[in-house]
Amino acid sequence: xxxxxxxxxxxxxxxxxxxxxxxxxxxxxxxxxxxxxxxxxxxxxxxxxxxxxxxxxxxxxxxxxxxxxxxxxxxxxxxxxxxxxxxxxxxxxxxxxxxxxxxxxxxxxxxxxxxxxxxxxxxxxxxxxxxxxxxxxxxxxxxxxxxxxxxxxxxxxxxxxxxx
Numbered sequence: 001x002x003x004x005x006x007x008x009x010x011x012x013x014x015x016x017x018x019x020x021x022x023x024x025x026x027x028x029x030x031x032x033x034x035x036x037x038x039x040x041x042x043x044x045x046x047x048x049x050x051x052x053x054x055x056x057x058x059x060x061x062x063x064x065x066x067x068x069x070x071x072x073x074x075x076x077x078x079x080x081x082x083x084x085x086x087x088x089x090x091x092x093x094x095x096x097x098x099x100x101x102x103x104x105x106x107x108x109x110x111x112x113x114x115x116x117x118x119x120x121x122x123x124x125x126x127x128x129x130x131x132x133x134x135x136x137x138x139x140x141x142x143x144x145x146x147x148x149x150x151x152x153x154x155x156x157x158x159x160x161x162x163x164x
Contacts, residue, residue, distance in 0.1 A: 013096055015103050018054035018070055020047045025066040026056070029086045035147045038084070043072070046083065051076045055103045057087075057096050071100040073107075073116075080108045080163075082118035097130050105134070105163070113163050119156040121146045128157065136161045 018026070023043040031037040046052045052074050056067035069087035073080055082104065087096050108116055119142065120127050140158035148154050 012060040013057045013068070013091075013094075013099065014060050015055045015057050015099060018047060018056045018067075018072065020044045022056050022067060022070070023047065026070045026072075026086070029067065029070060029088055030084065032089060033086050034084075035149060046072060049074075052083070053107065054083075055100055057091075057100060059091075069096045069100055071104055073104045075108060075111055075113055078112070078114045080104065080113045080116040082116065092126075097127070098134070101130070101134055105161075108163055115163055116161045118159050119145065120159060121148070122155045122157050123148065123151050131159050131161075134161065 020043075023040040026043055027038060027040040030043075047054070052072065054070060054072035057069040058065045058067055068091040069085075071085040072083040074083055075081075082101075085097065085100060087100075105116065116136075117139075118131065118136070120131060122128075122141075136159040138157050139160045142156040142158060144153040145156035146154045
């Protein structure tokens with residue numbers, strides 16, 4: 001008996017500007033990936049700043065749903081910085097990280113930013129691969145920047161993408 005190949009249905013997502021009202025939900029998502037997660041109060045305080053913006057990704061469908069991914073960024077003096085980004089484990093490998101980063105890049109292009117910087121855990125190969133595909137290159141290294149339950153202290157790669 002042959003079992004037909006099962007191909008999971010690709011999910012559809014809507015990206016919306018991140019608001020202070022999303023703070024509790026994104027704090028829960030952040031907790032999945034970071035040993036020292038940010039609190040909803042910390043997210044709210046950042047989102048209240050004029051220079052900070054972000055996007056929430058929600059599954060499309062009936063009714064309002066909590067975000068399944070988000071990105072938070074800052075723009076100051078012509079340079080952007082990714083503050084944090086997270087995608088729920090159940091929603092990874094769907095292109096959501098790419099969509100979130102693309103939304104930030106589009107916003108920064110519209111604001112005529114010159115460059116975008118980010119830090120990524122040197123052990124996070126999927127994220128590093130994504131950032132390289134998006135045109136980022138390594139410009140620095142910060143030893144012992146992150147703490148991991150799996151790897152202990154790990155370094156951060158400082159990456160940059162020119163926008164002009």
